[in-house]
Amino acid sequence: MSSYDLLVFGATRNTGLLVAELAVGRGESVAAMVRQGSDASALESLGVTVIRGDAFSLDDCIHVVQQTKPRRAVSLMGSKDQNGRRICAIGNIHVAEALSGSEGLERFLLLTSMGCGDQYAGTSDMVKKFLGEALRAKTRAEDYLRATELPWTIVRPGGLLDSPSTGRFHLSEQPDRSRKGYLSRGDVALAVLQVLDDPAWLYRIATVQNIERQEEN
Numbered sequence: 001m002s003s004y005d006l007l008v009f010g011a012t013r014n015t016g017l018l019v020a021e022l023a024v025g026r027g028e029s030v031a032a033m034v035r036q037g038s039d040a041s042a043l044e045s046l047g048v049t050v051i052r053g054d055a056f057s058l059d060d061c062i063h064v065v066q067q068t069k070p071r072r073a074v075s076l077m078g079s080k081d082q083n084g085r086r087i088c089a090i091g092n093i094h095v096a097e098a099l100s101g102s103e104g105l106e107r108f109l110l111l112t113s114m115g116c117g118d119q120y121a122g123t124s125d126m127v128k129k130f131l132g133e134a135l136r137a138k139t140r141a142e143d144y145l146r147a148t149e150l151p152w153t154i155v156r157p158g159g160l161l162d163s164p165s166t167g168r169f170h171l172s173e174q175p176d177r178s179r180k181g182y183l184s185r186g187d188v189a190l191a192v193l194q195v196l197d198d199p200a201w202l203y204r205i206a207t208v209q210n211i212e213r214q215e216e217n
């Protein structure tokens with residue numbers, strides 16, 4: 001029997017916080033794993049259950065999964081720790097490993113980035129120079145997840161903005177280069193919750209982009 005509708009990794013701020021807020025607004029029970037010392041006040045004021053843990057620790061991830069028994073889980077973790085260790089690969093692999101022992105899990109959605117996996121070859125040299133390490137780390141997590149027996153979905157967003165959400169976004173398997181490269185975090189959060197519950201995206205990778213097309217010169 002599942003206890004929480006949604007468990008979020010990477011929910012303290014930005015896109016993850018918006019996902020948690022939207023899910024709470026829909027009446028879902030939401031839990032989040034948050035590092036010791038990180039500010040969880042926004043989550044707590046939403047009524048999200050906060051369990052302390054660091055995704056560099058597999059034991060922490062297992063503990064949180066056991067405590068919450070989630071029906072669905074989302075991981076949006078990114079960036080590096082104080083020692084420069086990137087969470088994108090190992091943290092998300094730990095989350096997937098922890099969820100593998102979880103009964104009642106209907107879906108695990110991993111948010112990575114446009115340019116991961118098969119899209120890497122098509123990215124510009126500039127993107128590879130500045131984001132290559134992150135894209136390769138996220139790709140490692142994608143590859144691990146796809147080899148598991150978890151009910152997975154991967155979402156690859158374009159560049160993220162703090163602009164207001166529009167409620168409109170473009171979902172496809174391959175990037176549409178005619179569309180604008182950046183979109184609002186709010187629209188990505190909406191896309192995450194839509195894809196999470198859509199059986200059509202099970203075992204598939206969704207690229208989420210701005211619905212607007214780039215202006216022609």
Ligand SMILES: NC(=O)c1ccc[n+]([C@@H]2O[C@H](COP(=O)([O-])OP(=O)(O)OC[C@H]3O[C@@H](n4cnc5c(N)ncnc54)[C@H](OP(=O)(O)O)[C@@H]3O)[C@@H](O)[C@H]2O)c1
Binds near residue numbers: 015016034039113185
């Ligand atoms: N910026 C872009 O244009 C862009 C484009 C495509 C994809 N992305 C990816 O999209 C995702 C969301 O990005 P965002 O900018 O909205 O959010 P973000 O600011 O990157 O937030 C990252 C979240 O991960 C958590 N986290 C980091 N290390 C952790 C650890 N060891 N254990 C547990 N939690 C940890 C952070 O918690 P703390 O509060 O503890 O730090 C935070 O809640 C990221 O994976 C990012 O790489 C970003």
